Amino acid sequence: MVDARPVRPGPRRTLSEQAILDAALALLAELGADRVTIRGIATRVGIAPNAVYTYFPDKAAVLDGLAEQLLGRVDDNLVDDDRFTDSSRPWRERVHSLALELRTELLAHQGAVHLLLRSSLDGPNANAVGATLLTILADAGLDPASAAKGSHLLNVHILGSVALETADAAAATDQFLWGLDRLLDGLITYVGAQRDDRTGPRPR
Amino acid sequence: MVDARPVRPGPRRTLSEQAILDAALALLAELGADRVTIRGIATRVGIAPNAVYTYFPDKAAVLDGLAEQLLGRVDDNLVDDDRFTDSSRPWRERVHSLALELRTELLAHQGAVHLLLRSSLDGPNANAVGATLLTILADAGLDPASAAKGSHLLNVHILGSVALETADAAAATDQFLWGLDRLLDGLITYVGAQRDDRTGPRPR
DNA sequence: ACCTGAACACCGTTCAAGT
DNA sequence: ACCTGAACACCGTTCAAGT
Numbered sequence: 001m002v003d004a005r006p007v008r009p010g011p012r013r014t015l016s017e018q019a020i021l022d023a024a025l026a027l028l029a030e031l032g033a034d035r036v037t038i039r040g041i042a043t044r045v046g047i048a049p050n051a052v053y054t055y056f057p058d059k060a061a062v063l064d065g066l067a068e069q070l071l072g073r074v075d076d077n078l079v080d081d082d083r084f085t086d087s088s089r090p091w092r093e094r095v096h097s098l099a100l101e102l103r104t105e106l107l108a109h110q111g112a113v114h115l116l117l118r119s120s121l122d123g124p125n126a127n128a129v130g131a132t133l134l135t136i137l138a139d140a141g142l143d144p145a146s147a148a149k150g151s152h153l154l155n156v157h158i159l160g161s162v163a164l165e166t167a168d169a170a171a172a173t174d175q176f177l178w179g180l181d182r183l184l185d186g187l188i189t190y191v192g193a194q195r196d197d198r199t200g201p202r203p204r
Numbered sequence: 205m206v207d208a209r210p211v212r213p214g215p216r217r218t219l220s221e222q223a224i225l226d227a228a229l230a231l232l233a234e235l236g237a238d239r240v241t242i243r244g245i246a247t248r249v250g251i252a253p254n255a256v257y258t259y260f261p262d263k264a265a266v267l268d269g270l271a272e273q274l275l276g277r278v279d280d281n282l283v284d285d286d287r288f289t290d291s292s293r294p295w296r297e298r299v300h301s302l303a304l305e306l307r308t309e310l311l312a313h314q315g316a317v318h319l320l321l322r323s324s325l326d327g328p329n330a331n332a333v334g335a336t337l338l339t340i341l342a343d344a345g346l347d348p349a350s351a352a353k354g355s356h357l358l359n360v361h362i363l364g365s366v367a368l369e370t371a372d373a374a375a376a377t378d379q380f381l382w383g384l385d386r387l388l389d390g391l392i393t394y395v396g397a398q399r400d401d402r403t404g405p406r407p408r
Numbered sequence: 409a410c411c412t413g414a415a416c417a418c419c420g421t422t423c424a425a426g427t
Numbered sequence: 428a429c430c431t432g433a434a435c436a437c438c439g440t441t442c443a444a445g446t
Contacts, residue, residue: 168326
């Protein structure tokens with residue numbers, strides 16, 4: 001991983017995109033999202049502010065990467081914990097576990113939700129988390145198209161809930177889970193209606 | 205509306221909180237949320253930047269007021285349109301109308317969703333919109349406690365959906381309405397389960 | 409109470425230059 | 428390609444002073 005060549009003039013080659021994102025994540029954890037700043041990152045990794053534009057085109061790209069970083073931490077927890085992967089567990093409990101995991105990670109960093117709400121959620125880590133969710137929804141009986149829409153719906157609920165609960169700071173876990181179950185009941189009703197479609201009326 | 209007294213030295217007395225918020229709303233409509241700026245507002249109403257701190261304690265308070273302003277526009281549309289108030293219409297259609305109305309208003313102003321997601325949604329206009337929603341959910345058969353939770357759940361869905369669809373700009377109306385109906389099915393299933401509780405098992 | 413001028417302590421980003 | 432110094436064009440907010 002370390003370049004063989006000794007200290008030389010010119011380019012520093014010491015840094016990487018990952019080093020920038022690590023610094024950004026550290027600032028997020030210590031100071032909150034509105035304090036992760038190009039200048040702060042630069043100071044932390046020991047370069048001039050404008051040097052970070054060697055690695056990212058603008059601040060938005062850094063924040064996109066930071067959102068991905070956050071989802072990477074979530075995904076790491078998913079893969080080595082069978083609360084999510086064990087297909088013998090009831091699907092609803094698995095969704096609960098995953099949703100609470102994501103919510104906990106978001107609540108741990110001030111303003112982190114807003115980072116995700118502004119990101120496109122299409123990086124590799126976002127897809128990895130999404131894939132886990134799709135598997136669970138498939139186990140719940142959703143066909144692939146419905147599972148994709150259901151996965152997006154769950155993202156909306158999780159991110160929206162956390163954003164609003166950090167805004168008014170209520171005892172919101174109950175509301176979060178209550179809404180989650182209403183939503184899941186709706187998904188399941190949909191599966192039942194699709195099954196009826198094969199033999200009865202009411203197409204779509 | 206115009207004060208009778210002639211030009212005099214000292215305090216200008218020309219301005220009001222509302223004048224500040226009108227300027228903020230104009231900037232939001234013309235330039236987007238990240239360009240509504242204390243300095244821009246001050247320029248627009250013709251005072252020095254620091255003079256707006258006579259009316260609001262800080263920028264966050266101005267943005268809170270702006271969010272309320274936005275909900276006021278929505279509420280104005282609700283009260284004089286019987287698509288929302290006509291209790292003879294099916295409740296689901298009325299929820300659809302209200303949700304789409306709110307969504308349209310949010311999509312009309314770049315970044316407006318994030319203003320609402322950061323606000324506490326407890327001002328008079330937020331409550332007015334909430335009251336309309338509560339009425340509809342009561343007509344759908346929800347008891348007051350469930351209607352309150354359902355109203356919050358709908359806020360989460362509407363704001364979360366709009367935030368994510370402006371983030372990746374898909375053809376998202378279908379997904380929005382699909383998720384909305386899943387969610388409403390879940391609410392209705394809940395009403396059914398409550399009714400069963402009176403005569404059968406499965407408490408909570 | 410309402411307003412101004414000036415300043416403080418920041419931002420993101422660009423440009424010219426060095427290796 | 429990677430980095431620096433200096434600058435540009437902004438921010439929100441505070442302070443002292445005027446009426």
